[in-house]
Amino acid sequence: MPVTSKTDRPRRIVISLGGLALGDGLDRQLSRIREVAPLLFEAIDTNAEVIITHGNGPQVNMVQRAFGVAAPDDKDIPVIDLPECGAMTQSYIGYHLQQAIGAEMHKGDKKWHVATVITQIEVEPDDPSLANPTKQIGPHLTKAQADAQSAQHPDFRFVDDGRGFRRVVASPRPRRIVEFESILNLLDNDFIVIACGGGGIPVIRDPDDKGCYVGIPAVIEKDYAAELLGDDCNADELVFLTDVDNVCTGFGGKDERPLGDVTVPEIHALLDAGEFGKDTMAPKVRAALRFCENRPNRTAIIGSLDNAPEVVRGISGTRIHY
Amino acid sequence: MAESIHKRRRVVIALGGNALGDTPKEQIERVRAAAPALLGVIDEDTEIIITHGNGPQVGMIQKAFAISSSKDEKVPVMDLPECGAMSQGYIGYHLQQALGAEMHKTGKGWHVATVVTQIEVDADDPSFRSPTKPIGPFLTKEQAESQARQDPTFKFVEDSGRGYRRVVASPRPRRIVESDSILNLLDNEFIVVACGGGGIPVVRDTDNFGCYRGVPAVIDKDMAGALLGEDCDADVLVLLTAVDRVAVNFGKKNQRDLSDLTVAQARAYADEGQFGKGSMEPKVRAAIRFCEGRPDRTAIIGSLERAPEAVRGTSGTRIHY
Numbered sequence: 135m136p137v138t139s140k141t142d143r144p145r146r147i148v149i150s151l152g153g154l155a156l157g158d159g160l161d162r163q164l165s166r167i168r169e170v171a172p173l174l175f176e177a178i179d180t181n182a183e184v185i186i187t188h189g190n191g192p193q194v195n196m197v198q199r200a201f202g203v204a205a206p207d208d209k210d211i212p213v214i215d216l217p218e219c220g221a222m223t224q225s226y227i228g229y230h231l232q233q234a235i236g237a238e239m240h241k242g243d244k245k246w247h248v249a250t251v252i253t254q255i256e257v258e259p260d261d262p263s264l265a266n267p268t269k270q271i272g273p274h275l276t277k278a279q280a281d282a283q284s285a286q287h288p289d290f291r292f293v294d295d296g297r298g299f300r301r302v303v304a305s306p307r308p309r310r311i312v313e314f315e316s317i318l319n320l321l322d323n324d325f326i327v328i329a330c331g332g333g334g335i336p337v338i339r340d341p342d343d344k345g346c347y348v349g350i351p352a353v354i355e356k357d358y359a360a361e362l363l364g365d366d367c368n369a370d371e372l373v374f375l376t377d378v379d380n381v382c383t384g385f386g387g388k389d390e391r392p393l394g395d396v397t398v399p400e401i402h403a404l405l406d407a408g409e410f411g412k413d414t415m416a417p418k419v420r421a422a423l424r425f426c427e428n429r430p431n432r433t434a435i436i437g438s439l440d441n442a443p444e445v446v447r448g449i450s451g452t453r454i455h456y
Numbered sequence: 457m458a459e460s461i462h463k464r465r466r467v468v469i470a471l472g473g474n475a476l477g478d479t480p481k482e483q484i485e486r487v488r489a490a491a492p493a494l495l496g497v498i499d500e501d502t503e504i505i506i507t508h509g510n511g512p513q514v515g516m517i518q519k520a521f522a523i524s525s526s527k528d529e530k531v532p533v534m535d536l537p538e539c540g541a542m543s544q545g546y547i548g549y550h551l552q553q554a555l556g557a558e559m560h561k562t563g564k565g566w567h568v569a570t571v572v573t574q575i576e577v578d579a580d581d582p583s584f585r586s587p588t589k590p591i592g593p594f595l596t597k598e599q600a601e602s603q604a605r606q607d608p609t610f611k612f613v614e615d616s617g618r619g620y621r622r623v624v625a626s627p628r629p630r631r632i633v634e635s636d637s638i639l640n641l642l643d644n645e646f647i648v649v650a651c652g653g654g655g656i657p658v659v660r661d662t663d664n665f666g667c668y669r670g671v672p673a674v675i676d677k678d679m680a681g682a683l684l685g686e687d688c689d690a691d692v693l694v695l696l697t698a699v700d701r702v703a704v705n706f707g708k709k710n711q712r713d714l715s716d717l718t719v720a721q722a723r724a725y726a727d728e729g730q731f732g733k734g735s736m737e738p739k740v741r742a743a744i745r746f747c748e749g750r751p752d753r754t755a756i757i758g759s760l761e762r763a764p765e766a767v768r769g770t771s772g773t774r775i776h777y
Contacts (some may be wrong), residue, residue, distance in 0.1 A: 197542070200531045211520045212479035218546055222517070225545025226538055228572045229670075236633070236669035249637035250572040252548045268704035288556060312556070316646065323640050335549060346557035349549075404538035 135246065145370040146183040146321070147446065149174070150360035152376040155439050156227060163193075163227070167234045175238035176443035178246075182371075183321055186231065187363055189356045190223040197222050208241035216271070216303065217335050217349030224252050224331035231328050248326045254312040254347060255334030255354055255362070261306035267291055268352045269305040274298030289351075302351040306336060308362045312347065321367060333359040348400055360395030365428050372425045372432070373446060374418045375439040376389035381452040383409045393452045401454055422454045430456045435444050465502045466642070467692040467767060468682035469494060472732065473509025473653070474698070475760050476547060478516065489548045491558035496764035498566075498647075498692075505642060506551065506682055509542040509677045510653030517542050518592055536591070537656050537670030544572055544652035551649050568647045572756045573776045574633040574668060575655030575675055575683070581627035587611055589626040589674045594619035609672075625673040627657060629680045633668065635687045642688055654680040678742035691744040693753070694767060696760045702740065702773040704730045717775045719747050743775045751777045 139191040149198035159167030178184045202237030204211045214222075228250025235248050257264075270293065275283070280292040292299045302404065317329045333354035337347040357374065364372040380392035383404060394402070402423060410416040414437075437444075437451020444450035475490070477483045497504050513537070521534035530650075534542075548570030555568045593777065594602070600612040600620035612620045632638065638650045654675030659667040678695055685693040701713040705726055722740050731737040736757075743755030758765075758772025766772030 168652045196531060199528065200520045200534075201525040203528050203531065204520040204522075207523050207527075208519065210478070211523070212481075214480055218480045218549070221545040222542035223545070223551035225543075225548070225570075228545070229538070229574070231542035232572060232634070233574065233658070233668055233670070237664070240667050241665050247634075247636045247640075251635060252545050252552060252570040252572070254549070254553065285603075304772065313552070313567075315567045316641065319641060319644050319646070325637065325640070328592060336554060337553070343557070344561055346560050348551055349553070361580045 136435045144181055146185070146367060147356055147371045147373060148185045148187065148360055148364040148367065149177065149373045149442075149446075150357065152374070153187065153191045153438065155375060156188065156193065157179065158341055164230050164234070166364060167230045168237070170439060170442075171234035171238045173439065173442040174235060175242060177446040178235075178326060179242070179244070180446055182446070184323070184326050185317065185363060185367060185369070186326065186328045187330045187356065187360045187372040188227055188228060188231070188328070188332070190220065193223040193227060194219050194332060194375045195272060199342065202272070215350040216353070217337070220332050220335045221252060224335070225250065227331055228328050232294040235326065246324070248328065250328040250331075251313050251316045251320070253317075253330045253334045254337045254349075255308045255359060256310040256312055256347065257306035257336050257338055257350070257352065257354065258309055259338045259341070261304065263304040263306045264350075264352070267302045267352075269303050270295065270300040271303055272301050273351065274300055303351075305355055306352055307353045308334065308336075308359045311362060311366055312337065314366050317363070318367060330356075330359045330363050332356060341430075355417050356429060357417040359420040361425045364425050370432060372422060372434045374422070374434075375442055375445065376418070377438065379438045379441065381410070381415060381436050382416050385409075385411065385415070395453050398423060398454060398456050404428065419454075426454055426456060458671050464500075465692065466688060466690040467497060467502055467694060468505045468507065468681055468690045469497065469694045469763065470678060471506065471508040471696050471760065472698070473511040473513060473677070475517060475696070476508070476513065480546075480550075483513075483547070484550050484554065487554040488557060490760055491554045493760060493763040495555065495558050495562070495564070497543070497767045502767070503642070503645065504647055505684065505688060505690065506647065506649045507651045507681050508547055508551070508649070508653070509524060510540065510547060513543040513547060513594065514653055516540050517546075522592070524600065528669070529634050535670075536672040537658070538673070540653050540656045544570065544656070545598055548649050548654055555647060566645070566647055568649065569641050570649040570652075571634050571637045571641070573638075573651045573655045574658045574670075575629045575651065576668065577627035577657050577659060577671070577673065577675065578630055578632040579659040579662070581625065583625040583627045583672070587623045587625040587673075588623040589624050590615060591674065592622050592626055594621055596620070598631055609734045625671075626676055627673055629655065629657075629675045629683045632683060632687050633658065638684070639688055651677075651684050651722065653677060676738050676742070678738045679745070682742040682746040685746050686752075690746075691753060692767065693755045694763065694772075695743060695744065695755070695757045696763060696766075697736075697739065697757065698759065700759045700762060700771055702731070702736060705753070706730070706732070706736070715775045717773060719744055719775060722775050740775070747776060749758040
């Protein structure tokens with residue numbers, strides 16, 4: 135199998151789009167992606183090889199909700215669990231990204247190609263989070279609704295977060311990108327690749343089925359999946375595009391201070407001091423650190439989607455490196 | 457993109473959407489069951505590209521969004537191009553997993569990739585003026601009228617007393633937008649899943665510099681399979697269905713199964729109306745079109761269970777010059 139990564143090549147960048155990049159109003163996804171596409175196009179047009187990954191939080195909730203609301207109403211509609219809902223969002227978002235980036239290339243007269251890779255990611259069956267799920271998904275339910283779902287699906291778990299009951303699933307650490315060869319092959323042939331959407335579809339090796347993969351209802355943290363993607367593709371830069379211009383210390387307070395250029399030890403100390411939002415900025419910083427630690431001449435950048443071209447050129451955002 | 461130079465025999469296999477079942481559980485079971493037959497086609501001289509229908513799956517997704525968007529303001533209405541895209545990921549994921557499992561068990565180190573595929577159609581395709589492909593659930597007259605008010609582009613027809621159904625165009629596929637992705641993976645010996653459900657139909661938008669835009673339409677998956685075969689210079693097109701062979705006088709006492717047809721014979725039978733309008737005839741027409749593209753090609757229509765035999769010539773109906 136001629137799957138090899140080129141040795142003499144331009145710099146390779148993984149760009150991770152946050153959930154907001156894809157629009158908050160879901161029917162606006164295509165129009166939002168069309169707004170974002172020129173920025174992505176400009177960022178790509180820096181003579182780099184680009185891999186795009188993206189979140190799918192609002193989208194996977196929407197698909198789950200659509201099936202969840204319709205299933206009791208119509209016998210032809212099955213309940214669709216997380217792995218399949220995740221697969222649907224990868225192709226739904228991938229289609230819009232392909233079309234919107236394709237449109238910018240068409241206008242800019244570039245003959246690049248964009249491809250979406252439907253991606254499964256292997257996790258460990260003994261990942262501690264599988265025994266202790268904490269990631270909340272889906273709508274808030276009444277106790278009666280949660281009990282009814284538990285009766286139907288004995289493996290579902292729920293927590294009461296004060297506003298009602300929500301289903302919780304595991305958030306295991308990503309171990310291996312199953313479709314890694316597809317991604318690498320397209321990259322090596324100068325494609326812009328969209329992969330690992332929503333953190334990938336989590337699968338484990340099924341001990342009852344000779345170690346074949348089986349999907350599990352879990353959510354892989356998309357920032358960790360992006361880091362694994364960057365590592366596996368031997369990327370030089372990992373860029374998180376989010377809704378703030380910089381990583382900040384004292385975020386939201388009087389002494390808020392944006393970080394421009396920081397070394398790995400500096401930001402490591404700030405992370406350990408609890409400076410970053412537990413579910414928002416901390417996972418990105420942690421993923422950025424791991425990415426840099428795995429090869430010393432790498433840079434991770436966290437910046438704003440609105441400044442995407444400047445972030446990729448290195449004149450905006452927080453740059454993390456040794 | 458370099459021109460595809462391949463020595464191995466290239467086979468496009470088109471699976472029917474009905475073969476995939478109605479729920480995720482059924483679907484993964486059925487594709488797991490089909491995986492040995494699909495992989496059985498591959499040998500050192502043969503490589504495969506897989507495409508598939510999505511009729512029941514896209515119907516299910518559309519229906520789920522239609523029902524829940526009317527009851528829950530957080531769920532948007534989802535039109536056909538996006539529902540089609542979702543079905544490609546949903547089916548592609550299961551095919552990847554099932555083929556991967558079979559390869560794992562048989563010690564094969566091949567790779568499978570699904571390509572999310574748009575297919576360009578002509579904006580002035582005649583079928584846009586007179587859409588005839590019914591999609592979605594049966595509606596009452598009131599429901600149909602209410603939907604038509606909400607979106608004036610929706611058209612409905614009354615279906616033999618069973619209610620009203622939305623109809624969309626079924627335009628001819630012209631160009632696979634992602635053909636370079638497909639070719640690239642194929643040339644690097646991947647098993648490629650592409651053009652699911654006939655592809656996501658797009659037209660060039662004259663108001664936006666000729667950029668592509670999705671249109672609510674359904675491309676016949678067998679025609680898309682023929683185009684896929686043409687674009688990747690395939691040698692064989694295998695259209696899998698529920699029956700082992702194409703038949704004339706189907707369902708009658710004098711039914712005769714056909715094992716070998718010339719293109720001219722196939723066309724004559726199709727013109728006679730020997731084949732089911734919405735089922736076998738599109739397959740035969742797609743087979744003819746595929747053969748027309750290069751005279752040394754063979755199209756085969758057969759059953760999923762006997763796919764390896766069909767490719768080796770001991771089952772199915774072969775159509776050729």
